[in-house]
Amino acid sequence: MFTELNSILNTTPDSFTQGEFVLLSDRQSDASFLIHHFLSLYLRARCRVCFLGLVQSFNHYSAIGQRLGVSLTQAKERGQLVFLEGLKESLSVLIPQDNETGTRAMDFLRDPAVGLKSLYEFVRSGSTSSGVGGREAEGGEDWGPPVLLVDDLSVLLSLGVSAGAVLDFSHYCRATVCSQLQGNVVMLVRSDGRGEEEEDGDDEGSERLLRGLTHQCSLTLQVQGLPTGYCRDIHGQVEVCWRRRQGDGQYKQKKLFQYKVHDKGASFFAPGTSSAVL
16 A cells, blocks of 8 residues: 555545545546555455456456555455456356356346346445355454445446446445445546547546546545656656535545656655655
8 A cells, every 4th residue: 555645545554434435537547556555455454345356367456466565365365355357257258168157247248138236246245244155254354344446447338338327336336335334435437538528439438437426426536647748757646536515515625646656656745846856
């Protein structure tokens, strides 16, 4: 995890807000490094984590987790981490094998009419104390509040799911994990990067998904490229926006930071304060 980002968000493994829906998004940049931060943060916090890895293999996340000081393999063995490897599950649906036993979470690939119900059931089962398939954690360990991580939700649009169905899925996940179980949800969604004035087709779906999720969440971290272009010492900027309900209205607070990703972490600083420009 990134200690400087924890400081910005006023979060530590021992103290974090429950019931939050965190939205990660990017435009002309890559926000996936933030997924690794939240994964390592919640594993260190001893939360039960249900991770929908729709774009990378388990080995990819495991290798980066080791750099950040957490073992995903041990977390799976202890029952703390429930991981859906979307690439492998999709292949088992599209090219079924006699000896394979899948989770059925990706059944919508075979029959779009069933929607994302099976995927939601996987999330609901993986977020409860008994875990997927009713298995208790090894040694009877008592984990903290559940956390759902999704990397990345935009993939479902590419697989033929409508933006409305994806928003319904996120709503049910939030209601179950955040409201019912008092856990947290962290979702990554990609933007087309061209701006809303050029929307069409699938890009319009991605922008609709981003707007819908923004209305649902309580915290957004939007990663963007630098307006001045490429810089070797500054990889981009992150706009952090807190949303809180106050009375009949909504309170918003925004802060902008620049960042640089390292091999074993990332550093964050106010615009113009990087050591490279001072």
